[in-house]
């Protein structure tokens with residue numbers, strides 16, 4: 278595993294490539310000073326990191342529950358390996374937040390509500406694994422845009438290294454979640470899968486909005502005021518909507534293929 282040179286955390290570079298920002302291609306944003314646009318890229322990466330921390334804490338909790346109850350040694354190893362990897366990611370995220378003077382945000386009320394709901398799901402149920410798969414795959418694909426920044430853009434070495442470490446592990450997590458999701462969905466009576474599809478679709482829409490369209494205070498902290506105006510620009514940004522649809526499409530196609538009644542990628 279590559280080591281990360283934490284002393285190289287650098288704000289005079291991009292943390293998310295400019296073309297993958299929520300406001301990319303919005304003329305009023307592209308006309309902003311370089312320092313402001315870069316600050317947005319730092320904060321959008323930290324938003325991804327904070328989202329990762331919330332999700333990973335939840336996954337670790339559920340995986341520990343599953344590891345403690347399975348009688349299958351291979352399954353236990355798989356759960357424990359994933360716990361170790363997610364814990365490593367979270368330590369890495371906390372270190373970046375510490376070095377970048379970012380604070381670990383207390384999850385918003387909406388996130389806390391969704392997490393409380395998710396805790397009520399049976400940890401090995403089809404709906405649990407479908408939600409887990411989405412929670413693993415969408416942030417991982419967004420992180421891949423960091424790794425794939427164009428050569429002419431000066432990306433942070435630290436952030437690119439983090440994306441590599443994370444990407445290598447997440448491919449395995451997504452494959453595991455897909456496998457468990459397909460097995461659990463096959464056990465579920467069709468009528469229940471249809472009934473639960475509405476819940477899954479609502480969760481996917483809420484998570485898409487949370488992940489791809491940061492809250493107004495992010496823009497305000499970057500020097501773009503009022504933040505609500507800039508968030509509205511992001512929500513209306515065709516380039517952002519196209520990126521979100523492209524990154525969500527493979528997950529939706531998989532879930533539809535195993536019987537979930539989800540629409541195609543949404544067009545807002």
Ligand SMILES: [Fe+2]
Nearest residue numbers: 333363366447
């Ligand atoms: Fe992770």
Ligand SMILES: [Fe+2]
Nearest residue numbers: 363413447450
């Ligand atoms: Fe993961």
